[in-house]
Amino acid sequence: MALHHKSPYKGWVGWLDTRLPVVYAIDKAVGPRHPTPRNLNYWWNFGSLAGLCLVIQIVSGLFLSMHYTAQIDLAFSSVEHIMRDVSYGWLLRYMHAVGASMFFIVVFIHIFRGLYYGSYKSPREVLWWMGVIILLLMMATAFMGYVLPWGQMSFWGATVITNLFSAFPLVGESIVNWLWGGFSVDNPTLNRFYSLHFVMPFIMIGVIFLHILALNAFGSNNPKGIDVKGPADTIPFHPYYTVKDFFGFGIFFIVFAGFLFFAPNYLGHADNYIPANPLVTPTHIVPEWYFLPFYAILRAVTFNIPLYLIGLPVLLGGLWALKAKKIGLKLGTIAIVVGGFITIAGFGGGQIDSKLGGVLGMFGSILVLFALPWLDTSPVRSANYRPIYKWLFWVFAIDTVILGYAGSQPADWGILMSFCAGEVQCADKALHALVAIEVPASWANSFIDITISLIATGYYFLHFFIVFPLLGKIEKTLPLPTSIGVSVLKDKGAHA
Numbered sequence: 001m002a003l004h005h006k007s008p009y010k011g012w013v014g015w016l017d018t019r020l021p022v023v024y025a026i027d028k029a030v031g032p033r034h035p036t037p038r039n040l041n042y043w044w045n046f047g048s049l050a051g052l053c054l055v056i057q058i059v060s061g062l063f064l065s066m067h068y069t070a071q072i073d074l075a076f077s078s079v080e081h082i083m084r085d086v087s088y089g090w091l092l093r094y095m096h097a098v099g100a101s102m103f104f105i106v107v108f109i110h111i112f113r114g115l116y117y118g119s120y121k122s123p124r125e126v127l128w129w130m131g132v133i134i135l136l137l138m139m140a141t142a143f144m145g146y147v148l149p150w151g152q153m154s155f156w157g158a159t160v161i162t163n164l165f166s167a168f169p170l171v172g173e174s175i176v177n178w179l180w181g182g183f184s185v186d187n188p189t190l191n192r193f194y195s196l197h198f199v200m201p202f203i204m205i206g207v208i209f210l211h212i213l214a215l216n217a218f219g220s221n222n223p224k225g226i227d228v229k230g231p232a233d234t235i236p237f238h239p240y241y242t243v244k245d246f247f248g249f250g251i252f253f254i255v256f257a258g259f260l261f262f263a264p265n266y267l268g269h270a271d272n273y274i275p276a277n278p279l280v281t282p283t284h285i286v287p288e289w290y291f292l293p294f295y296a297i298l299r300a301v302t303f304n305i306p307l308y309l310i311g312l313p314v315l316l317g318g319l320w321a322l323k324a325k326k327i328g329l330k331l332g333t334i335a336i337v338v339g340g341f342i343t344i345a346g347f348g349g350g351q352i353d354s355k356l357g358g359v360l361g362m363f364g365s366i367l368v369l370f371a372l373p374w375l376d377t378s379p380v381r382s383a384n385y386r387p388i389y390k391w392l393f394w395v396f397a398i399d400t401v402i403l404g405y406a407g408s409q410p411a412d413w414g415i416l417m418s419f420c421a422g423e424v425q426c427a428d429k430a431l432h433a434l435v436a437i438e439v440p441a442s443w444a445n446s447f448i449d450i451t452i453s454l455i456a457t458g459y460y461f462l463h464f465f466i467v468f469p470l471l472g473k474i475e476k477t478l479p480l481p482t483s484i485g486v487s488v489l490k491d492k493g494a495h496a
């Protein structure tokens, strides 16, 4: 067998491809040589759309960087200079700011598509992991990018979020000073955030490459959630899905242009048009909309958590799993010893203080995604064949929207105000009504808001740790079609 790659193409393309098999690689990834399930619906457009968003961010960001100054006395005005003086600077800046929001909308839909159709399940666990890493990188990049215009929200958002690390015992304060490069958010912080914000998208490209590599190992999942069994189940990626992806790009550009040209600041916060002032704290510090659910989880923990609440489940879970022979003796013993130790510390008064609890909850809400392929015990991938999960998926989706809403509200007063459509008098009345039934005033202010955040946070974790593992065991799933080809023909009313 020849060691070198013999290109299947003719002429100069073949000549080049034999020496640099890049045409073949593209063909195998997105060309006629890539067999793809024939039943992918429009939810499968969002992967390519996410790629498009990244390109938009990198190109617009590169041009912005030619005019931006990462120095605290000049950053704000350099952004205003871009908006007013640079030719089409306003377009570049709005493309980048609105583009960030569009990127998150697209990626959130991409993730929820994965949750609905069970795309994270074997054998696509590593593909899913790469996705979660991309999500973390995206969040870090967006967070640092928001600091760059050096407005009030930039400064105070950076202060609040970096300060979170101080919640970790012993090393917390040192970590925060190290992140800041000083004793407050200041010029060194802005400099390093700019460097990191510039480089991270390129790291993302590397992880996306692995994401696609892992995707190509087993090919795409599909709405039926069953494996490809033969050529009748597939069609070539090109031209069928290239044309479908380009159609998606068209729709995407219409929505993007809608925000870009008619409501470029709709998703942003007005306070970021006030230059950063370390001496004036904004009344309500809120992050960008895409962080709101996580922000709500952070704020939901307003109480110290006794350690036995964590130790006991580990201890009992370990005992059960060992008895039911779900895990080996070694792992079981570790779980029992560690769980027992934490439980004893808990009964001895040990607790996680509320701030650390919130921080752990917030990071945990994303990190739990890594474990999802094992938490979900159902053998069936697609929610279309899981009658109960199909509904609970939507409960979870609504739960995240509620979290987002709770995160957007000021920690006090907020929900009352929104129930009353912003009418101060009405909110005041509601507040008095709560006080009248002997809810302390300070409580009443934040009572409903915090309660909603807490319930929604509770459900978020319940969904992962209880619903996914249990439902997989008890749910009666519907019979799966024998093959994609057969089911497609059946859906179309033809005879297979």
Ligand code: HEM
Pocket: 043, 044, 045, 046, 047, 048, 050, 051, 052, 054, 107, 110, 111, 114, 117, 119, 120, 124, 127, 128, 130, 131, 132, 134, 135, 208, 211, 215, 219, 220, 221, 222, 369
């Ligand atoms: C910059 C961000 C991302 C890009 C460019 C990207 C790109 C892609 C592309 C092109 C596909 C194939 C088309 C499709 O199935 O939609 C794909 C599939 C997939 N992605 Fe992503 N992705 C990103 C982020 C994520 C994230 C954050 C997750 C999950 C946490 C994720 C999970 C998946 C999964 C599970 C699949 C397989 C879907 C299936 O075959 O059913 N991706 N991705």
